[in-house]
Amino acid sequence: xxxxxxxxxxxxxxxxxxxxxxxxxxxxxxxxxxxxxxxxxxxxxxxxxxxxxxxxxxxxxxxxxxxxxxxxxxxxxxxxxxxxxxxxxxxxxxxxxxxxxxxxxxxxxxxxxxxxxxxxxxxxxxxxxxxxxxxxxxxxxxxxxxxxxxxxxxxxxxxxxxxxxxxxxxxxxxxxxxxxxxxxxxxxxxxxxxxxxxxxxxxxxxxxxxxxxxxxxxxxxxxxxxxxxxxxxxxxxxxxxxxxxxxxxxxxxxxxxxxxxxxxxxxxxxxxxxxxxxxxxxxxxxxxxxxxxxxxxxxxxxxxxxxxxxxxxxxxxxxxxxxxxxxxxxxxxxxxxxxxxxxxxxxxxxxxxxxxxxxxxxxxxxxxxxxxxxxxxxxxxxxxxxxxxxxxxxxxxxxxxxxxxxxxxxxxxxxxxxxxxxxxxxxxxxxxxxxxxxxxxxxxxxx
Amino acid sequence: xxxxxxxxxxxxxxxxxxxxxxxxxxxxxxxxxxxxxxxxxxxxxxxxxxxxxxxxxxxxxxxxxxxxxxxxxxxxxxxxxxxxxxxxxxxxxxxxxxxxxxxxxxxxxxxxxxxxxxxxxxxxxxxxxxxxxxxxxxxxxxxxxxxxxxxxxxxxxxxxxxxxxxxxxxxxxxxxxxxxxxxxxxxxxxxxxxxxxxxxxxxxxxxxxxxxxxxxxxxxxxxxxxxxxxxxxxxxxxxxxxxxxxxxxxxxxxxxxxxxxxxxxxxxxxxxxxxxxxxxxxxxxxxxxxxxxxxxxxxxxxxxxxxxxxxxxxxxxxxxxxxxxxxxxxxxxxxxxxxxxxxxxxxxxxxxxxxxxxxxxxxxxxxxxxxxxxxxxxxxxxxxxxxxxxxxxxxxxxxxxxxxxxxxxxxxxxxxxxxxxxxxxxxxxxxxxxxxxxxxxxxxxxx
Numbered sequence: 084x085x086x087x088x089x090x091x092x093x094x095x096x097x098x099x100x101x102x103x104x105x106x107x108x109x110x111x112x113x114x115x116x117x118x119x120x121x122x123x124x125x126x127x128x129x130x131x132x133x134x135x136x137x138x139x140x141x142x143x144x145x146x147x148x149x150x151x152x153x154x155x156x157x158x159x160x161x162x163x164x165x166x167x168x169x170x171x172x173x174x175x176x177x178x179x180x181x182x183x184x185x186x187x188x189x190x191x192x193x194x195x196x197x198x199x200x201x202x203x204x205x206x207x208x209x210x211x212x213x214x215x216x217x218x219x220x221x222x223x224x225x226x227x228x229x230x231x232x233x234x235x236x237x238x239x240x241x242x243x244x245x246x247x248x249x250x251x252x253x254x255x256x257x258x259x260x261x262x263x264x265x266x267x268x269x270x271x272x273x274x275x276x277x278x279x280x281x282x283x284x285x286x287x288x289x290x291x292x293x294x295x296x297x298x299x300x301x302x303x304x305x306x307x308x309x310x311x312x313x314x315x316x317x318x319x320x321x322x323x324x325x326x327x328x329x330x331x332x333x334x335x336x337x338x339x340x341x342x343x344x345x346x347x348x349x350x351x352x353x354x355x356x357x358x359x360x361x362x363x364x365x366x367x368x369x370x371x372x373x374x375x376x377x378x379x380x381x382x383x384x385x386x387x388x389x390x391x392x393x394x395x396x397x398x399x400x401x402x403x404x405x406x407x408x409x410x411x412x413x414x415x416x417x418x419x420x421x422x423x424x425x426x427x428x429x430x431x432x433x434x435x436x437x438x439x440x441x442x443x444x445x446x447x448x449x450x451x452x453x454x455x456x457x458x459x460x461x462x463x464x465x466x467x468x469x470x471x472x473x474x475x476x477x478x479x480x481x482x483x484x485x486x487x488x489x490x491x492x493x494x495x496x497x498x499x500x501x502x503x504x505x506x507x508x509x510x511x512x513x514x515x516x517x518x519x520x521x522x523x524x525x526x527x528x529x530x
Numbered sequence: 531x532x533x534x535x536x537x538x539x540x541x542x543x544x545x546x547x548x549x550x551x552x553x554x555x556x557x558x559x560x561x562x563x564x565x566x567x568x569x570x571x572x573x574x575x576x577x578x579x580x581x582x583x584x585x586x587x588x589x590x591x592x593x594x595x596x597x598x599x600x601x602x603x604x605x606x607x608x609x610x611x612x613x614x615x616x617x618x619x620x621x622x623x624x625x626x627x628x629x630x631x632x633x634x635x636x637x638x639x640x641x642x643x644x645x646x647x648x649x650x651x652x653x654x655x656x657x658x659x660x661x662x663x664x665x666x667x668x669x670x671x672x673x674x675x676x677x678x679x680x681x682x683x684x685x686x687x688x689x690x691x692x693x694x695x696x697x698x699x700x701x702x703x704x705x706x707x708x709x710x711x712x713x714x715x716x717x718x719x720x721x722x723x724x725x726x727x728x729x730x731x732x733x734x735x736x737x738x739x740x741x742x743x744x745x746x747x748x749x750x751x752x753x754x755x756x757x758x759x760x761x762x763x764x765x766x767x768x769x770x771x772x773x774x775x776x777x778x779x780x781x782x783x784x785x786x787x788x789x790x791x792x793x794x795x796x797x798x799x800x801x802x803x804x805x806x807x808x809x810x811x812x813x814x815x816x817x818x819x820x821x822x823x824x825x826x827x828x829x830x831x832x833x834x835x836x837x838x839x840x841x842x843x844x845x846x847x848x849x850x851x852x853x854x855x856x857x858x859x860x861x862x863x864x865x866x867x868x869x870x871x872x873x874x875x876x877x878x879x880x881x882x883x884x885x886x887x888x889x890x891x892x893x894x895x896x897x898x899x900x901x902x903x904x905x906x907x908x909x910x911x912x913x914x915x916x917x918x919x920x921x922x923x924x925x926x927x928x929x930x931x932x933x934x935x936x937x938x939x940x941x942x943x944x945x946x947x948x949x950x951x952x953x954x955x956x957x958x959x960x961x962x963x964x965x966x967x968x969x970x971x972x973x974x975x976x977x
Contacts, residue, residue: 085583087625087844090609093573095622097629098636101569117902119879119909122548126540126655127574127641136532146595147611149645162537164594175542178534182544184876184927186912189545194574198596208573223912225891347899397534429631432566444672452794455564462566465633465670480631 092199092207094412096419099481103426104210104415107241108192111212111409114237115190118229120214123189125171127196128162133174136396137365143197164196168213169365169393169406176217177397185402186218186226192411206412215406217393222403224337227369227389228344230407234373234385235348237409245384247348248311248356248372251338252388255360257331258307258321262300270362272296276308277360308358314342317355334368341369365390371407381417385409428481431460434500435477435485438464443488450488450498450513457517478503539646539654541859543866546928550873551657551862554688555639558659558856561684562637565676567661570636572618574643575609580621583843584812590644611643615660616812616840616853623664624844632849633665633673639858653859662853664840669850671784674816674836675791677854681820681832682795684856690870694795695758695803695819698785699835702807704778705754705768709747717809719743723755724807755805761789764802781815788816806830812837818854828864832856875928878907881947882924882932885911890935897935897945897960904964925950 089095096104112122134144145164165171168191176183192212199205214233216226231247238245259269275290284305291301303324310320318335338355345353361370368389375381387407394402418424434454436447447463454461462482464473470487477485487499500516501508509516536542543551559569581591592611612618615638623630639659646652661680663673678694685692706716722737731752738748750771757767765782785802792800808817815836822828834854841849865871881901883894894910901908909929911920917934924932934946947963948955956963 084846085579085843087580087621088577089625090573090575090577093575095572097626098568098570101571104571105569116878116907117905119877119907121545121877121879122552123545124543124548124551126537126542127643128537128540128655130535130537132532133534144596148593148595149591174534178536179544184923188877188909196574208575218912225910225912396532399531430566430568430635431563432568458564460563460566462635465665465672476631 092205094206094208094416096415097429099426099429100415100419102428102431103419103424104411107411107415108210108212110240111237111411112190112192114233114240115212115214117236118188118214118233120188120190120233123172123175123191124193125165125168125175125191127164127194129165129171129174131161131163133397134163134166134170137170143199145196145198166197167195168193168211168408169215172213172215172217172406173394174397176402177394180398180400186216186222188214188216190214206416209410209412211408212411213387213406213408215404217402217404220401220403222389222405224340225344226405227337228341230369230371230387230405231341231345231348231353234371234407234409235352238373238385244376245352246374246376247353247385248359248374248383249338249341249353250355250357250359250361250370251334251368252361252366252370253330253334253368254321254338254357255307255334257328257334258324258326259304261326261328261331262303264296264300264304268294268296272304273360274362276304276358277362279305279308279358311354311356311358313350313353314339314355317357337369361386361388363388365393367391369405378417378421378423381414383410384414430462430480430482432462432480432482433460433484434462435473435482436461436463437470437473437485437487438467439470439488440467443467446488450486453513453517454486457521459517459520474501474503539652541653541655541863543862544876546873546876547862547866549875549878550866550871551858554858554862555657555659557687558684558858559637559639561680561687562659562661564683565635565661565680567635567637567680570619570622570638571640572612572615572622572638574611574641576612576618576621578608578610580844581610581613581617584617590646592643592645613644614642615640615658615855616662619660619662619664619853620840621844623849624841627845627847633663633669635661635663637661653863656857656859658855659858660834660853660855662851664849664851667848667850669836669852671787672791673852674784675788677816677818677834677852678788678792678795678800681818681854681856682799685820685832691823692799693821693823694800694832695806695821695830696785696788696800697802697804697806697808697817698781698815699808699813699817700777700781700815701768701785701804702754702781704775704781705771705773706751708773708775708778709750711743711747711751715741715743719751720807721809723751723805724809726752726755726805758801758803758805760797760800761786761802764804784816808833808835810835812840814838816852825864825868825870828861830857831861877909877927877929879909879927879929880907880931881909882920882929883908883910884917884920884932884934885914886917886935887914890914893935897933900960900964901933904968906964906967921948921950 143166147162194208194210196208199207234247255273256269264272271294272291275287279287288301306324310317342355359370359372366388370388371386372383373385374383385407389405391403393404436451438447451461451463474485483503485501496512496514497510498513499508499510590613594609641655641657643655646654681694702720703716711719718741719738722734726734735748738751753771757764789802806817806819813835817835818833819830820832821830832854836852838850840851883898885894898908898910921932930950932948943959943961944957945960946955946957
């Protein structure tokens with residue numbers, strides 16, 4: 084006997100939790116499609132040379148082998164599990180360039196794998212739910228504003244309070260140039276400033292001093308990182324710091340444009356925040372992070388940005404893009420562990436048809452098929468045991484309603500329907516009840 | 531520059547094909563949920579000892595390694611990608627036994643991986659869409675009849691002609707016992723008989739003779755394998771062969787029960803076929819295969835059966851089950867390559883809002899949001915280029931309708947909607963048009 088054990092870093096949910104995760108994935112997908120994003124799915128596996136094309140060769144990549152190594156083709160070790168959906172997107176777009184229509188708006192909801200150390204409490208297998216738009220030569224700035232609009236709609240539909248923080252790489256780089264921090268020092272300094280939320284101003288100042296920055300410069304770097312608000316306040320605060328530089332100016336105008344385009348979002352759900360950095364080398368313009376104000380410890384649950392040259396390693400075309408990604412597994416895991424989501428439905432079944440006797444099975448099957456044809460997920464209890472036990476089964480599984488067909492006569496079409504949460508019980512013609520359900524509209528699938 | 535190339539055996543679809551695959555996956559999931567199956571998702575990775583618990587250690591399993599081998603924990607090589615969803619189900623049920631409610635009806639739609647030789651034209655990464663029911667101690671036979679009912683509904687909704695072939699392991703084993711073929715020879719003989727469709731009667735007879743079977747026995751084995759029909763014909767044909775044995779009798783009764791329960795299915799969609807074998811050691815009762823009569827070369831696209839002891843390696847409980855699995859990737863790949871499905875929609879967008887000028891962008895955005903609130907997937911063309919070019923973009927992407935807001939006046943609410951397939955163009959109040967769409971019901975998402 085082999086006792087099965089969980090594998091650290093590879094989360095699995097109970098059926099109730101999986102229904103809740105599925106609800107989140109479905110909501111993201113629904114909204115993505117509403118905005119015209121089309122599904123793409125890439126293989127879980129990429130050539131190592133593709134994953135490494137950006138120079139990102141590190142210990143986090145899982146490669147493939149074969150159990151019977153003598154049977155393994157040499158090339159197996161050239162394959163590895165993808166660690167995000169962005170590199171695969173770049174490869175896919177380059178590979179299928181001739182058959183894609185630009186601007187190419189795609190969503191991709193898949194698992195990715197990273198060989199993280201389990202003790203860091205990070206997942207080694209997790210879902211990402213990404214959208215990206217790629218255009219030829221030039222990508223209108225309106226798409227930079229579409230990203231927060233889409234994400235806001237996803238989180239609103241999920242009933243989660245959120246705040247999208249927007250910044251611009253050129254504002255940061257331009258400001259550092261204006262401060263005399265140049266070249267490689269810019270990225271090194273930004274990497275330290277990125278820790279501001281976690282370690283505080285004093286520690287970051289110390290680290291910046293270690294890079295050789297003067298005290299006055301350090302203060303301005305830190306003051307800059309603490310600027311946040313809507314566009315007018317941010318413009319004013321930068322002016323007060325006395326910073327001016329062409330790239331800074333250009334980035335700031337783009338930020339103001341995005342801010343204006345998103346005027347319809349609830350005031351608290353969007354903020355320009357010069358403290359976010361997204362230190363990935365491929366971001367070149369607008370950058371995003373999303374926090375849940377009630378769960379600050381979670382950090383960003385949805386991040387992204389604009390990139391001018393994602394596909395440059397694979398194709399000789401200018402294909403600028405902008406994208407954003409929800410880190411689904413970490414988010415739902417936290418919603419479960421914090422008790423924010425405590426799903427009680429263990430199955431999608433909406434109605435359990437009670438089986439009063441073996442003789443009634445034919446009628447029960449007929450009733451169940453009528454419910455299903457009306458789009459109502461239905462189970463028939465499998466054995467004619469004590470009715471209370473059948474109802475208890477529904478109750479324990481979180482099935483909202485039970486239907487007693489024991490008064491069912493085909494000529495009268497009468498059934499009893501009991502709503503378990505309220506105890507309300509009605510005797511009704513099945514045809515009438517089905518019509519009522521249909522008029523009420525499909526219930527939202529919130530488990 | 532790194533030219534991206536496909537990886538043999540790891541299929542990827544164009545956006546139009548992916549939409550079609552997604553439609554198939556959604557249809558399966560919708561029907562599975564209608565019958566009360568709940569989603570389960572297991573990690574892509576299992577311990578090798580779990581995958582090998584049934585003794586199935588073969589070259590088909592992909593193990594994990596690390597790119598930087600010095601950083602790899604020893605245990606990485608103990609993990610491998612799952613090769614089906616059945617072993618993971620057994621492990622999941624044993625691991626979560628205490629928190630599951632039985633009968634446990636679950637569906638699982640995930641990718642699996644097998645290290646097949648690419649030259650065989652088989653996929654090394656593919657989707658399976660499974661349902662299984664597991665019960666404690668005893669599983670009512672009605673679930674054996676539910677499998678074909680569910681699968682019939684999936685294929686009917688997909689508009690694919692299908693035929694479900696049902697057999698019973700005990701009928702085969704009992705009949706072979708009655709013929710004096712005993713012990714290990716039963717499986718060896720069945721393995722040869724399983725090739726009947728492919729290689730023909732003469733070749734199989736030769737192989738059976740090689741196993742030492744007498745000519746009269748061989749003839750009866752082959753006659754048995756060629757029996758097919760609904761229950762009465764099959765019972766009669768077995769009687770005519772003069773075969774009688776307790777297990778054969780029991781199996782036959784169960785087959786007749788399943789056949790009777792499925793009387794509501796179209797006559798041609800179900801057949802008892804004593805020629806199917808499903809030589810996997812864990813099937814013990816009813817077995818299923820599904821063929822598409824218009825695509826006989828495809829073989830079975832959906833197979834399964836009943837098993838008495840799937841979880842025996844992991845838990846000391848009696849948990850009989852029955853399940854069935856659609857081989858999604860092979861099926862859709864064939865539908866594409868045979869031209870049966872030739873998807874022309876490249877995105878889920880239902881309406882493209884034309885952008886007549888930069889000044890109209892605000893109105894266009896407002897119109898788009900109203901469409902989305904009505905559940906209509908909508909894009910706004912990103913740049914105010916020539917209108918014909920905008921319409922051509924919609925046409926090439928397969929977007930069914932374009933909406934011209936250039937006559938839009940907020941007080942009149944007037945828009946023009948053009949249906950590209952027919953050329954029909956209407957000038958209508960947006961509010962009215964949205965109400966019409968809503969009354970017409972959501973269009974089926976067949977891409």
